[in-house]
Amino acid sequence: MIHLKRQLPYRPTERMNVVSYPIRDIVMEAKSEEAKGKKMIYLNIGDPPQYGFEPFKVIAEQVKSALEENWKGYAPSEGDEQFRKTVAKIEKCNPEDVFAVAGLTEGIDFFFHSFIGFGEKVLLPNPVYPLYLSKAKQFEGDSVFYRHDVDGQIDVGNMAKKIEGAKAIVIINPNNPLGSVYSEKNLSEVVKLCGEYDVPIFYDGSYDQLILEGKQVDFRKIARDKVPFIYGSSLSxxxxYPGAxxxxxxxxxDKWTEVKNAFFLLCNQRLSVNWEYQKAAAAAIVHPSYPAYIANMKMKLMERRDTFVKMASKLPLSFPVPKGAFYAFMKIETPKWKKDLQFVRAALKEGVVFVPGSGFGRQEDGVYFRSTFLPEPHIIEEAFAKIRRIL
Ligand SMILES: Cc1ncc(COP(=O)(O)O)c(C=O)c1O
Known part of the structure; x- marks a missing residue:
């Protein structure tokens, strides 16, 4: 028998070294400033209710009525039947192709767990939503990055140089952190390229209803029968309604049979996703009042985006004007700041919380940070008045 020598304090495993989430990591520093009495404006996180956006009401109503039903057990691991049927209608696939997940976060985790093995190449956007970086490391994939052009469109030429041998490619559209919306032409070129190299796409459509400018393009239509893909989204x-x-x-x-089986096992392992919220989601995503709800949200977002862009363009900052989601990825155009974290910490001292650009992957050509434009216009103005002092 091996007797382990008892050691205090206990230490987490080596594999924890790759786990990080820069969007929230910065909050600890902000909280300690707040504890000293400083008022903080949080522009680090894309959490709409925090900034006064009401979740779509139908969800809470439907959760209440689901609570009154008798079912209090686990839901089926892969998802409630009605939920899967409803999503399948929208996605134009079979209910068996649909999996309920605890936020797309869990879907991304399951995707890497089931599909990206040791040393396998996965093509990620640069900049990228940080969870993809962390998951690729956790499952020991080989992350390779494709670039965007100055307008925030995918640089397909750059992607073409890197695609050979990739196991999968991730597309986030509208993009977090860039706020860009890929054009139909851009997406068609990507699909064509992926088809030629037989590389499947993981399409993150978390913000797919939040297109503020330009045409609403349905990626599923562009990609169907041309390249295998996985489409993910959520209520967040x-x-x-991120809390749902x-x-x-x-x-x-038709190539996913074995991967779907693997997904199924991962779903089984965590038993189930909250049943009442799945019931509510099934009602919400096809509810006749949703179009009016989303139109109102977009109207508010456009006003906030316009204020943000107006304020930012008075400062030495450059960025693609966000056309979707609720973020901007800003490059600092003054030699004063050499490191993103130094800038973010200085902004924090002024009372504004941003995320350093390096949290979204290594930025080789300059110093970047990400901001959300979710707050009301007067708060955005206040934030810019504060950071003007340090830029
Ligand atoms: C691009 C992107 N994908 C996925 C997620 C995860 O969202 P959730 O797990 O709340 O669905 C987020 C959250 O910010 C995101 O920005």
């Missing part, structure tokens, strides 16, 4: 952003922790992942194309 499009329905302003409900998302979905759907498989498209």
């Amino acid at each position: 952003k499009d329905f302003s 922790r409900i998302g979905w992942v759907t498989f498209h194309g």
Whole structure:
């Protein structure tokens, strides 16, 4: 028998070294400033209710009525039947291709767990939502990055140089952190390229209803029958209800049978996703009042975006004007700041919380940070008045 020498304090495992989430990591520093009495404006996180956006009301109503039903057991691991049927209708796939997940976060985790093995190449956007970086490391994939052009469109030429041998490619549209919306032409070129190299796409559509400018393009239509893909979304952003922790992942194309089985096992392992919220999601995503709800949300977002852009353009900052979601990824155009974290910490001292650009992958050509434009216009103005002092 091996007797382990008792050691205090206990230490987490080595594999914890790759786990990080820069969007929240910075909050600890902000809280300690707040504890000293400083008022903080949090522009680090894309959490709509924090900034006064009401979740789509139908969800709470439907949760209440689901609570009155007798069912109090686990839901089926892969998802409630009605939920899967409803999502399948929207996604134009079979209910068996739909999996309920606890926010798309869990879908991304399951995707890497089931599909990206040791040393396997996964093509990620740069900049990228940090969870993808963390998951690729956790499952020991080989992350390779494709670039965007100055307007925030995918640089397909750059992608073409890197795609050979990739196991999968991730597309986030509208993009977090860039706020860009890829054009139909851009997406068609990507699909064509992926088809030529037989590389499937993981499409993160978390913000797919939040297109503020330009045409609403349905990626599923562009990609169907041309390249296998997985489409994911959730209630978090499009329905302003991140606390619901409900998302979905759907498989498209005929090559996924074994991966779907693996997904199924991962779903079984965590038993189930909250049943009442799945019931509510099924009602919400096809509810006749949703179009009016989302139109109102977009109207508010446009006003906030316009204020943000007006204020930011008075400062030495450059960025693609956000056309979707609720973020901007800003490059600092003054030699004063050499490191993003130094700038973010200085902004924090002024009372504004941003996320350093390096949290979204290594930025080689300059110093970047990400901001949300979710707050009301007067708060955005206040934030810019504060950071003007340090830029
Ligand atoms: C691009 C993107 N994907 C996925 C997620 C995860 O969202 P959730 O787990 O709340 O559905 C987020 C959250 O901010 C995101 O920005």
